[in-house]
Amino acid sequence: MLMDDQTPYVPPKVWIWNKPNGGHFASINRPVAGATHDKELPRGKHPLQLYSLATPNGVKVTVMLEELLALGNEGAEYDAWLVNIRDGAQFSSGFVGANPNSKIPALVDCSVAEPVRVFESGAILLYLAEKFGTLVPTDPALRAECMSWLFWQMGSAPYLGGGFGHFYAYAPIKIEYAIDRFAMEVKRQLDVLNQRLAISRYIAGDDYTIADIAIWPWYGGMAKGHLYEGGEFLQVHEYTHVIRWADEIAQRPAVRRGRMVNRVMGPLETQLHERHDASDFETQTQDKLQAAGST
Numbered sequence: 001m002l003m004d005d006q007t008p009y010v011p012p013k014v015w016i017w018n019k020p021n022g023g024h025f026a027s028i029n030r031p032v033a034g035a036t037h038d039k040e041l042p043r044g045k046h047p048l049q050l051y052s053l054a055t056p057n058g059v060k061v062t063v064m065l066e067e068l069l070a071l072g073n074e075g076a077e078y079d080a081w082l083v084n085i086r087d088g089a090q091f092s093s094g095f096v097g098a099n100p101n102s103k104i105p106a107l108v109d110c111s112v113a114e115p116v117r118v119f120e121s122g123a124i125l126l127y128l129a130e131k132f133g134t135l136v137p138t139d140p141a142l143r144a145e146c147m148s149w150l151f152w153q154m155g156s157a158p159y160l161g162g163g164f165g166h167f168y169a170y171a172p173i174k175i176e177y178a179i180d181r182f183a184m185e186v187k188r189q190l191d192v193l194n195q196r197l198a199i200s201r202y203i204a205g206d207d208y209t210i211a212d213i214a215i216w217p218w219y220g221g222m223a224k225g226h227l228y229e230g231g232e233f234l235q236v237h238e239y240t241h242v243i244r245w246a247d248e249i250a251q252r253p254a255v256r257r258g259r260m261v262n263r264v265m266g267p268l269e270t271q272l273h274e275r276h277d278a279s280d281f282e283t284q285t286q287d288k289l290q291a292a293g294s295t
């Protein structure tokens with residue numbers, strides 16, 4: 001690869017963080033972990049406290065919580081607090097306490113005597129599925145299939161987001177080698193899903209599970225051309241079974257609600273910055289539309 005001055009880059013013996021890299025998230029990337037500032041996390045009235053943002057990883061959890069509520073689990077009532085990662089809110093002392101890895105989503109279960117923190121979206125889905133005894137099969141073979149796809153998603157999505165998305169959409173220079181490498185891998189992953197969904201209604205079998213909830217925001221979003229404006233580039237219309245599955249899931253009322261929570265981009269009627277009550281879906285979005293109309 002050639003740098004701007006056309007000099008081939010030769011890595012030094014020791015990497016030093018001495019310049020901004022110009023990438024989309026350059027201002028929040030650091031090579032060290034831990035808090036940058038003291039700030040406690042807010043806490044609301046519900047058993048579950050979620051600190052998140054409506055990225056694909058965040059949406060997994062809000063969809064899960066809305067599905068649990070739709071199934072009648074009152075204990076799944078939650079406050080969803082907005083963590084604006086572009087402002088570095090993931091580096092507050094409170095957030096680092098909930099997730100030492102400083103990435104949304106993070107959940108704190110306050111329904112137990114000693115609040116339990118859970119981070120990593122896959123771990124949160126599994127924690128909630130086990131807590132409420134639903135959306136994960138109990139039959140060992142079906143459970144193994146569900147777990148396999150859940151962990152497949154957790155291992156695969158970094159190639160889609162951190163690999164393809166980063167180099168195709170966010171990197172300040174277009175590097176053919178990197179884009180080729182990750183476009184190839186993401187197309188292969190989409191084909192894995194397409195072949196699976198050709199023979200199975202849902203990812204883990206006949207029933208909708210946390211495997212669907214984990215995979216849909218990433219690969220459903222990609223197959224529908226919603227991510228990185230990369231739909232045409234990757235010819236995602238070819239993955240017809242993924243599209244059939246993505247469309248079906250998108251129609252679920254809980255999914256429609258869940259994808260709105262902690263959303264700060266897109267049409268105003270799709271944004272619910274914070275969720276503290278089921279009625280917020282109507283009242284807050286109406287308030288926003290009215291405020292926009294009156295300006």
Ligand SMILES: N[C@@H](CCC(=O)N[C@@H](CS)C(=O)NCC(=O)O)C(=O)O
Nearest residue numbers: 028055057085103104105120121122
């Ligand atoms: N493996 C993690 C990934 C979480 C993640 O990458 N979160 C991103 C947003 S999608 C984030 O918080 N980035 C902020 C940062 O990197 O500083 C999970 O699934 O929870």
